[in-house]
Amino acid sequence: MLGRNIPYQPTAGTNLHHAEVISTKIAVSMVKRSRRPLLVIGEYGGEAVRYLEDLNIEKIYTPRDMNLLSIIKMITREDYDLVMFIGITYYYLNQALTHLKHFSDTITLTLDGKYIPNAHYSFPNMEEGEHIEAIKRFRMLLDNL
Amino acid sequence: MRVRRIVPTIYSKNLKVKGNISIPTEDVSSKPTGPNPMPKVTDLRYWDFKLLRRYQPFYMPICDMCCLCTFGKCDLSKGKKGACGIDMKLQQARLVLLACCIGTACHAAHCRHLVDALIEKLGRDYPIDLGNSIEVEAPIIRTVVGIRVKTLGDLEKVLKYCEEQLTHLLSATHTGQEGDVLDFESKALHAGMLDDVVREVGDIAQIVGYGMPKGEIETPLVDLGINCIDRSKPVILCIGHNVIPSTYIIDYLEEKGLEEEIEVCGICCTALDATRYSKNAKIVGPLSRQLMFIRSGVADVIVVDEQCIRLDILEEARRTGAVVIATNDKMCLGLEDLSHLSEDEIISRILREGAGLILEESKVGKVAVELARIVFRSRREMKERCLPALEEIRALANRCTECGWCNRVCPNSFPVMESIVEAKEGRFEKLADLYKRCYSCGRCESECERNLPIVSMITKAGELYHTLEFKVRVGKGPIQDVEIRKVGAPIVFGEIPGVVAFAGCTNYPNGEEELALMAKELLERKYIVVAAGCASMSIGMWKDSDGKTLYEKYPGEFQAGGLINAGPCLSNCHVSGAAIKIANIFAKLPLEGNFAQVADYILNRVGAVGVAWGAMSQKAVAIATGFNRWGIPVIVGPHGIKYRRLYLSDGEDFEVYDRKLKKVIRIDPTPEHLITAAENFKECLCTIPKLCMRPNDGSRGRSMKVYHYVTLYEKYFNCMPPDLEKFIRTERDIPFMLKDKILKYLEEKGWEPRKEMPQEPTLLY
Structure with missing residues (x-):
């Protein structure tokens, strides 16, 4: 896919500060270093989500468990230091993340196969198969910790 | 003072009495009874701050910078300030106010055009006659402006007030003006309220000037598609x-x-x-x-x-x-x-x-x-x-x-x-x-x-x-007083589960059909569904297996299970108008100059919610913000968060003053948010019954709302709502059909019944 670190929807950026593209290896080390991580799982993650569901990390399924914006509001009150997102409507998540980007110290990491500029860290744009492989690798490295 | 004379005849077995009863009717120039006729920019600030303390602004900036003046561009990210001293939250609040001003100006100019054209055609003294079924002819104007409009010329006076206010509001967005987030938001709410006023002006003008339906219950069906x-x-x-x-x-x-x-x-x-x-x-x-x-x-x-x-x-x-x-x-x-x-x-x-x-x-x-x-x-x-x-x-x-x-x-x-x-x-x-x-x-x-x-x-x-090839019902305009009389009590006590207003544009995440499916689900559950603008057309663009649209299947009356097309986006005023009429006709609350009291009534008692599923324009954000100032919550679709601001509560207990108990009490968080968003149509559908809940719901009414909340959640998410315990005040709020299941759930959550229930809740204390 062209433009691995251009926002998947090219107009999704906010001008100055865009997410840093990271590899699965770095994502794993972030989780490893995290004191209190959270994984927010949406409905559109497809097959990739299957590899994360039994991960030993606190998880919230949105919108079933909580509205995404309520989650974000809750994150600003709680002391999560790393919040990961996967499977949420692209433009909706990207826009909602700007609240955490500007008004919170919590680090955000998106695990979708599309580059999401308003997170602090994001996977790059990937083809679907490549993304699933990346998530499998992410899972495997976490298990080997 | 003019008098209307009626001549009643009373018969009894041996007595026949004849006489005249004089009922005074108030004149256009009658003095408003409330404290805030023609409120200026800051007159309703006290009400706005009460709302904003409970429903705090939640910002999602679209841009890291401000580029509105040549000091800039200024980088406002990471806590930085611009050259004028503005910070990121202020800039968002300012942009929301700007958007509301654009939307309101758009409606105001449109309505000014209509009123001027009709005055030129029909004269300033042309009467505003909405027929015998509508006595409260312009509930928004009555409440906000404090007058009863009788002629097209009266509408001109209302517009003049709105145009003047709008100028002040727009000026507040200039560099070096307003410097507080909540004050910006209060101004945005003011703009939204003005938007509601001008829309009522415009729609009433065109209804009387062009002979459009005056609240007829069954307007004709017309071709769509x-x-x-x-x-x-x-x-x-x-x-x-x-x-x-x-x-x-x-x-x-x-x-x-x-x-x-x-x-x-x-x-x-x-x-x-x-x-x-x-x-x-x-x-x-x-x-x-x-x-x-x-x-x-x-x-x-x-x-x-x-x-x-x-x-x-x-x-x-x-x-x-x-x-x-x-x-x-x-x-x-x-x-x-x-x-x-x-x-x-x-x-x-x-x-x-x-x-x-x-x-x-x-x-x-x-x-x-x-x-x-x-x-x-x-x-x-x-x-x-x-x-x-x-x-x-x-x-x-x-x-x-x-x-x-x-x-x-x-x-x-x-x-x-x-x-x-x-x-x-x-x-x-x-x-x-x-x-x-x-x-x-x-x-x-x-x-x-x-x-x-x-x-x-x-x-x-x-x-x-x-x-x-579809059908849509012709826009009916205002809701008749008699319709309000029938549904006032069941709405206030929660026995009609809610009034849901579909408004706004067609920036849907997944096409028009989902809007029709939401309406269908709610109609089957006996909600009152009102639509206006593009949303009203979208609802008509779906047919069931019998080949019928929802407008052909459901009555056009403002009643449980009724589907009303109010008309174009100007006609959204008839939604807030209906809520105001409930306060006036059912609860006898005087309207003139009484904005905060009426809005307080609606917030605490009238289970209405707006759904702007495809909101796109600046007009749509003005409409939504207008709803909000009246105490009517709104749900926008996923694109709606690009407006940059929502009003979200923390979801914890709210505090109200109870006029009967004469003290401040803690109550369930209803309605939970003032404007929120949903990611997809099933989330939206499940949020609707929750936002229809009000502190004043009787147990029977609340149990019905809980029933819909739970059954919709089970239907679309296959589980119980994860926050249900917040909305069940006592066991009497639990619907009989779901009692065992809900009690089990509540036990797991460690739920305890509330010791106090509000009897006459208010934020005005």
């Missing part, structure tokens, strides 16, 4: 929101007896108003169908007035051979004003040049009709050729390089490329499916490196694969 338009006739297409040019066209057709010969149809709110004016008008569809219909080449003459019109309309019309008439000073399109010419001369000029501006609207009728007859003759054969045939679509598709950028620039990330790839093999189902979900913004085409006419390809497939 692209395939309802008879292509074998000359077709005049009106786009926009201002009905005046359409009325001249319809009048001219009637005068010349040409109604059967020429089709008049519309897109967006002009279409809704045209059908309120004449039964012969037809509706193509909402805003989302604009580019598709123009591309189809069916229209011979395109008349544009104002708001939500594609700015490349001249270019698009030229491609199909249609001519364009611009009619409004807000949208001149670079065209020469031809108003000084005779109608015949205008026709010649437009035939030569393909377009013209006619600001003298009385000339539009003849010009549009005669042009349609001439242009039709010359492009009759061309009509069928404007869209590519299926074989051409296949050939075009084969030029696609499969770069995938059409998917990436699609605001909804629809699988455009995949549909084109299928078309290469002669399979058009995916293109046809896109037709139902796409709102034809055309960004895919702009991006395409092969310049494929993707919207035209989608349109052709859609027209061939779908019926596209």
Whole structure:
């Protein structure tokens, strides 16, 4: 896919500060270093989500468990230091993340196969198969910790 | 003081009494009873701050910078301040106020235009008579402005007040003005309230001035949909929101007896108003169908007035051979004003040049009709050729390089490329499916490196694969007083589960059909569903297995299970109007100058919620913010968060003062948010019953609302709502049918019944 670190929807950026593209290896080390991580799982993650569901990390399924914006509001009150997102409507998540980007110290990491500029860290744009492989690798490295 | 005399006769076995009873009726100039007639920018700040303390602004900036003055650009990210001292939150609040001002100005100018035109036509003293069924003729104006309008001239006074306030509000967005987030938000709420006022002005003016329905319970059904338009006739297409040019066209057709010969149809709110004016008008569809219909080449003459019109309309019309008439000073399109010419001369000029501006609207009728007859003759054969045939679509598709950028620039990330790839093999189902979900913004085409006419390809497939013939009920305007009397108590005590108002544009995440499905689910559950603007058309664009639209299946009365089309987006005022009327007619709350008291009543008692599922415009954010100041919560779709600001509570207990208990008490967090968003239609549907809950709900009413909340959640998420315990105050709030299940759930959650229930809750203390 062209433009691995251009926002998947090219107009999704906010001008100055865009997410840093990271590899699965770095994502794993972030989780490893995290004191209190959270994984927010949406409905559109497809097959990739299957590899994360039994991960030993606190998880919230949105919108079933909580509205995404309520989650974000809750994150600003709680002391999560790393919040990961996967499977949420692209433009909706990207826009909602700007609240955490500007008004919170919590680090955000998106695990979708599309580059999401308003997170602090994001996977790059990937083809679907490549993304699933990346998530499998992410899972495997976490298990080997 | 004038008196109305009635002569009652009382019979009894042995006694016959006759007499006159005088009932005083208040004059227009009667003094308002409340504290805030014609509130200035800061007069209702105390109410706004009460709302904003509970529902704090939640910001999501779209840009890291401010670029509104030449100090900048200023980087406001990471806690930095701009050269004027502004920070990121302030900038967002300022931009929301700006958007609300734009939206309100748009409605105000539209309504000023209507009122001025009608005063010129009918005179300043023309009476505002909404018939015998409506005594509370303008509940918003009564409450906010504090007067009872009797003539068109009175509406002018109301507009003057709003225009003056709007100037102050807009000025607050200038560099170096307002410096507090909550004050910016209070001003945005003020703008929203003014928006509600001007919409009521405009709709009342056009209802009385153009003889539109005055709250009739069963207004007629009219044709809706692209395939309802008879292509074998000359077709005049009106786009926009201002009905005046359409009325001249319809009048001219009637005068010349040409109604059967020429089709008049519309897109967006002009279409809704045209059908309120004449039964012969037809509706193509909402805003989302604009580019598709123009591309189809069916229209011979395109008349544009104002708001939500594609700015490349001249270019698009030229491609199909249609001519364009611009009619409004807000949208001149670079065209020469031809108003000084005779109608015949205008026709010649437009035939030569393909377009013209006619600001003298009385000339539009003849010009549009005669042009349609001439242009039709010359492009009759061309009509069928404007869209590519299926074989051409296949050939075009084969030029696609499969770069995938059409998917990436699609605001909804629809699988455009995949549909084109299928078309290469002669399979058009995916293109046809896109037709139902796409709102034809055309960004895919702009991006395409092969310049494929993707919207035209989608349109052709859609027209061939779908019926596209629907029905919508003509907009009824205000809700009748008698309807309010019937439902007032059941709404206030919660026995009607809620009033749900579908409003706003068609920037849907997944097409119109989902809106209709939401309405269907709610109607089956006996909610009162009201729709206005593009949303009201969208609800008509779905048929059940019997081939019937929801408007054909459900009554048009404001009652449990009723589906009301209020009218165009101006008619959203009748939603807040109905809530106000409940306070006035059912609870006897005086309206004049009594904004905060009425809004407090609505917030605590009237289970109404707005759904702006496809909100796109600045008008939509003004409408939503207006609802919010009245205490009516709103849910926007996923694109709606690009407005940058929501009002969200923490979801913890609220505090209210109880007038009966004479103390502050803690209550359940209802309604939980003032404006929130949902990611998809099932989340939206499940949020509706929650936001319909009010502190004043009786146990029976609350149990019904809980029933819908739980059963919808189970239906769409296959589990109990995860926050249910917050909304069950005592065991009596648990619906009988679900008692065991809910009790088990509550036990797991460690729920305990509340010790106190509010009896007369208020925020005004």
